[in-house]
Amino acid sequence: MLLFMLLNVCTVGGSYFTQIELNMMTKSSDVVKNDIKNNLNPFNIFKTHKTSPLTLGLYSWNFGGGVQSYFLFLKFLVILNFVSFLLIGGFVLIPSIVFNSLGEPPKLESSGNCTIYEPNPQGLVVFYEYFLHLLSGTGFIEYSYMFYGYYDNTVVEDSSFSYNIPVAYLSTAVFYFAFCEYLLISRMGKATRVAVTTGGSDVSNYSLIVFTGWDFGCLGGKATKLKQRNIYYRLQVDLEEERLKKHAASLTMCKKVTLYSLRVLSFFVALGLVAAACYSIFEATKFSQDNSDKEGILGLIYEYLPSIVITAGNFLVPLLCDQLALLEKYSPSSTVIVALLRAVILRLASLCILLFTLWDQITCKGNQNDDECNECHYNYQEYPCWETRVGQEMYKLTLFDLLVNIALLVLVEFPRRMVVDNTSCKLSQWVGRQEFVVPSNVLGLVYGQTVVWTGALFCPLLPLLNTAKFVILFYCKKITLFYNCRPALRTFRSTSSSFFFLAVLLFGWIIALVVMIYSVAVMHPSQACGPFRSFDNMWQIVPNSTYYLPDVTKEFIFFIGSQAFSVPLSALSCVVMCYVIALASIHGRSVVMLKAQLKLVCLSFFFIYNQMFNSFSCLMQPICYP
Amino acid sequence: MGTTASHLDKEALSEYQVNVLHKLLKKKSCAHRKFRELQNKEERSNTTSRVPMERINELPELKSNPFKERICHVFSTSENKDGSLTFEDFLDLLSAFSDSATLEIKSHYAFRIFDFDDDGTLDYDDLKKLVNCLTGESEDTRLNDDEMKQLITNILEESDIDKDGTVNLSEFQHVISRSPDFVSSFKIVL
Numbered sequence: 001m002l003l004f005m006l007l008n009v010c011t012v013g014g015s016y017f018t019q020i021e022l023n024m025m026t027k028s029s030d031v032v033k034n035d036i037k038n039n040l041n042p043f044n045i046f047k048t049h050k051t052s053p054l055t056l057g058l059y060s061w062n063f064g065g066g067v068q069s070y071f072l073f074l075k076f077l078v079i080l081n082f083v084s085f086l087l088i089g090g091f092v093l094i095p096s097i098v099f100n101s102l103g104e105p106p107k108l109e110s111s112g113n114c115t116i117y118e119p120n121p122q123g124l125v126v127f128y129e130y131f132l133h134l135l136s137g138t139g140f141i142e143y144s145y146m147f148y149g150y151y152d153n154t155v156v157e158d159s160s161f162s163y164n165i166p167v168a169y170l171s172t173a174v175f176y177f178a179f180c181e182y183l184l185i186s187r188m189g190k191a192t193r194v195a196v197t198t199g200g201s202d203v204s205n206y207s208l209i210v211f212t213g214w215d216f217g218c219l220g221g222k223a224t225k226l227k228q229r230n231i232y233y234r235l236q237v238d239l240e241e242e243r244l245k246k247h248a249a250s251l252t253m254c255k256k257v258t259l260y261s262l263r264v265l266s267f268f269v270a271l272g273l274v275a276a277a278c279y280s281i282f283e284a285t286k287f288s289q290d291n292s293d294k295e296g297i298l299g300l301i302y303e304y305l306p307s308i309v310i311t312a313g314n315f316l317v318p319l320l321c322d323q324l325a326l327l328e329k330y331s332p333s334s335t336v337i338v339a340l341l342r343a344v345i346l347r348l349a350s351l352c353i354l355l356f357t358l359w360d361q362i363t364c365k366g367n368q369n370d371d372e373c374n375e376c377h378y379n380y381q382e383y384p385c386w387e388t389r390v391g392q393e394m395y396k397l398t399l400f401d402l403l404v405n406i407a408l409l410v411l412v413e414f415p416r417r418m419v420v421d422n423t424s425c426k427l428s429q430w431v432g433r434q435e436f437v438v439p440s441n442v443l444g445l446v447y448g449q450t451v452v453w454t455g456a457l458f459c460p461l462l463p464l465l466n467t468a469k470f471v472i473l474f475y476c477k478k479i480t481l482f483y484n485c486r487p488a489l490r491t492f493r494s495t496s497s498s499f500f501f502l503a504v505l506l507f508g509w510i511i512a513l514v515v516m517i518y519s520v521a522v523m524h525p526s527q528a529c530g531p532f533r534s535f536d537n538m539w540q541i542v543p544n545s546t547y548y549l550p551d552v553t554k555e556f557i558f559f560i561g562s563q564a565f566s567v568p569l570s571a572l573s574c575v576v577m578c579y580v581i582a583l584a585s586i587h588g589r590s591v592v593m594l595k596a597q598l599k600l601v602c603l604s605f606f607f608i609y610n611q612m613f614n615s616f617s618c619l620m621q622p623i624c625y626p
Numbered sequence: 627m628g629t630t631a632s633h634l635d636k637e638a639l640s641e642y643q644v645n646v647l648h649k650l651l652k653k654k655s656c657a658h659r660k661f662r663e664l665q666n667k668e669e670r671s672n673t674t675s676r677v678p679m680e681r682i683n684e685l686p687e688l689k690s691n692p693f694k695e696r697i698c699h700v701f702s703t704s705e706n707k708d709g710s711l712t713f714e715d716f717l718d719l720l721s722a723f724s725d726s727a728t729l730e731i732k733s734h735y736a737f738r739i740f741d742f743d744d745d746g747t748l749d750y751d752d753l754k755k756l757v758n759c760l761t762g763e764s765e766d767t768r769l770n771d772d773e774m775k776q777l778i779t780n781i782l783e784e785s786d787i788d789k790d791g792t793v794n795l796s797e798f799q800h801v802i803s804r805s806p807d808f809v810s811s812f813k814i815v816l
Contacts, residue, residue: 205784205804206777206780206781206784207780207781207784207785207801208801208804208805210753210756210757210760210777210781211736211740211785211798211801211802211805212801212802212805212807212808212811213760214692214693214760214811215811216691216693216723216811216812216813216814217811217813217814217815218690218691219686219687219690220686220690221689221690223690224690224691224692225762228692228760228761228762228767229761229762229767231760231761232760232761232762232767232769235757235761235769235773235777236769236773239769239773239776239777242776242780243776599787602787602796602797602800603787603788605796606787606788606796607788609796610788
């Protein structure tokens with residue numbers, strides 16, 4: 001197995017270069033040199049996409065614009081995660097490390113049964129167990145800077161310097177969310193601006209494709225054939241959509257009714273499939289939480305059971321829904337959108353179910369008078385430090401996602417390419433090489449980022465882990481793209497889709513925000529661990545710390561929090577929003593009007609030109625044909 | 627102060643001019659070398675000799691280009707319209723396809739390349755031949771007749787502004803001006 005992997009890596013290294021060279025043959029030598037420099041620089045990842053369009057141009061030329069948008073999106077997420085980690089590291093991690101090394105951590109006040117927390121296993125630990133602990137987030141990792149439980153409620157008060165770790169922890173989490181939202185909204189704004197000025201990409205412009213579609217720099221028979229097939233499929237898809245629209249408009253009443261009832265039926269079937277997946281995730285999470293004390297490999301499998309079920313559901317349900325889509329007979333672009341929506345709902349619903357199940361177990365279904373939750377306001381027996389447990393689930397989801405991607409690359413995509421290239425039986429030719437499917441890959445990224453946002457409050461180092469994960473994913477996907485994938489024959493429309501993916505990411509952000517607000521404002525923090533152990537809820541630290549501020553600041557802050565300020569503020573923001581929406585619609589309309597005006601000007605120009613041409617024929621002719 | 631500044635500017639300007647000239651000469655000599663490779667021994671001695679179209683089309687940059695015959699015909703100045711090129715014609719070709727050519731020049735030559743019957747407009751047959759070149763000549767990548775008709779009707783609807791059933795140069799240039807990638811895709815570099 002190891003030898004096979006080593007062999008893979010060597011062949012990848014060897015043929016990766018030749019593949020790059022082959023693909024770059026069509027560009028001039030300067031462009032080629034630049035591309036090689038950009039491709040092989042491992043720190044290229046930290047350059048913004050503005051500085052390396054050539055690398056990404058290579059992807060778009062070969063594989064279509066959709067692939068380029070995927071890699072741009074991935075780069076954006078890497079930068080987002082890295083900057084978030086710098087934030088968390090600077091304000092929470094480093095002060096914690098410094099204060100821990102300088103002074104003794106405050107002793108745990110053992111007042112009552114709720115404050116005992118012993119995450120470190122007693123006695124000798126077998127060596128391979130370290131590896132198991134690393135994968136499951138338990139053992140030596142559990143009581144470390146990775147998770148919430150290790151941080152203390154250290155408050156340093158010197159004459160010249162004071163630092164309150166709990167306040168820093170909370171405000172860093174809040175600021176992290178605000179910062180991510182700002183980046184997301186500004187990126188969405190750019191995408192919307194492009195969509196408004198170009199009037200959207202639904203308008204398929206045949207003349208533009210035909211007159212400007214050919215790249216005269218294409219070198220080689222293979223590249224030319226590829227480009228020709230690309231153009232052919234593009235034209236075919238557009239023509240087919242137009243025909244389907246005309247056909248749909250011309251259906252009889254009876255046929256329309258059958259079609260719509262079929263669509264409603266398949267909607268309910270899809271909903272049923274999603275509900276079944278959610279129920280299985282619920283059961284798997286409960287089972288995993290109940291059997292969390294098993295040791296060894298079996299214990300590891302039980303720990304990863306929710307992640308396994310989620311991944312299996314995310315793979316199977318879209319496959320089944322694709323079969324449903326054959327019945328629905330939507331136009332090709334609508335089919336893609338419907339499939340994407342279903343996949344998005346499935347992924348976010350599965351994450352929500354996982355979180356709901358955890359909440360269910362931790363707070364005894366929200367019933368504080370239950371036997372188990374009576375004493376400590378949460379299920380202390382099972383969850384002495386519930387925040388760490390939630391953080392562990394998110395950590396496992398992230399890790400499992402990365403492992404599955406690498407496993408797929410090594411165990412499925414490479415062998416598939418080898419089988420398809422080296423055997424000539426009909427089955428292998430029919431199956432063919434892997435195609436790089438952009439939408440499902442982007443949804444994977446969105447899902448991974450939502451998991452990280454949800455878990456960041458409970459697992460502060462998760463953004464760093466995610467940065468590393470996305471960097472590894474970048475190179476893995478790049479290798480698989482150039483080595484294993486054939487260029488997609490049907491290219492994916494990237495302009496409208498980038499807005500859609502950002503919208504889904506925003507929705508994931510909102511889910512994570514709801515989780516954070518609930519955990520901060522409602523749930524009782526663990527009394528045995530963490531920086532908020534002595535409070536009734538995490539938010540309480542903020543009013544408590546304002547007591548030490550000077551009076552003026554206190555008055556100001558209380559005023560901001562009161563209704564006298566927030567009601568006028570929300571009214572004002574509604575007004576601003578209406579103004580901006582009106583402005584956007586006006587700009588859109590003026591673009592349409594300008595286009596019509598341009599046509600009118602051209603018409604009048606041609607009228608005048610034709611009149612002049614008829615009067616002075618050969619003198620006005622700008623081109624003399626030989 | 628003023629005179630020294632303008633004197634410096636002149637020097638800097640002439641250095642720039644020398645650089646540009648140097649680059650142009652280098653490009654021209656590179657083109658000349660390539661052209662000489664295409665010629666055989668007798669033709670090399672004659673400065674106004676023509677290289678036949680078949681040999682031009684063996685250049686790797688043009689070999690698999692579906693428009694290679696049209697390109698040779700457009701830039702050829704021979705009387706018997708056989709697509710043969712002299713060195714001047716070859717230079718014209720390279721300059722039209724180079725970075726320094728403007729959008730107007732490129733769109734003008736693109737129009738002439740796509741005008742298969744050389745009548746100054748793109749009519750139904752020209753557009754049909756153009757689409758066939760774009761999608762490939764093999765049977766499985768050709769659009770069928772209905773699709774072709776639908777496509778060309780759509781193209782004419784979008785770009786034929788004076789509604790005469792053909793696309794003339796100005797209408798063509800109007801379409802081209804909306805594409806940001808045209809200048810970079812209409813490029814051949816030796």
